Amino acid sequence: MPSRRKGKQAVYIVVTAPEFRPVSPWDVPPSFLSGELYAKNLTMDDAHHAARVFNKRAVQSRQDHTWDYHWAIVSKHLRARRYGKHPLAGDKVGKGGAL
Numbered sequence: 240m241p242s243r244r245k246g247k248q249a250v251y252i253v254v255t256a257p258e259f260r261p262v263s264p265w266d267v268p269p270s271f272l273s274g275e276l277y278a279k280n281l282t283m284d285d286a287h288h289a290a291r292v293f294n295k296r297a298v299q300s301r302q303d304h305t306w307d308y309h310w311a312i313v314s315k316h317l318r319a320r321r322y323g324k325h326p327l328a329g330d331k332v333g334k335g336g337a338l
Contacts, residue, residue, distance in 0.1 A: 247279065247281075248279075248280075248283050248285070248287075248313055249277075249278065249279040249281070249286070249313070249315075250276075250277045250279075250289050250290055250311055250312070250314075251274045251275065251277060251311070251312050252277045252309055252310070253271035253273065253309070253310055253311075253312055254310075255268040255270075255272070256268070256271070256308075259310070261294065261297065261298055261301065262298065263298065264295045264297075264298060265291075266294075267312070274312075277289070277311065287313055290311040290312065293310075293311035294311050297309060297310060
């Protein structure tokens, strides 16, 4: 398996602004009001599949005028580099790269 498919991906369910009008499962909201961790430590394929299924249902419910503004986004986990810390991480990096 190529290294780009490995790694730790997370899926978040976010509440979007009412102005966001998705037409496909791959649309990305420009901002969101709040979010909640749905799943973590997934492969890239599993994370994208989960988000695509959730967002496909959200698009269908938006077309039925029953959408509750919840949307799934995929995020890559930050982790410490082998030699030094990750450039986006804060001062403290714990075991396994957890902040």
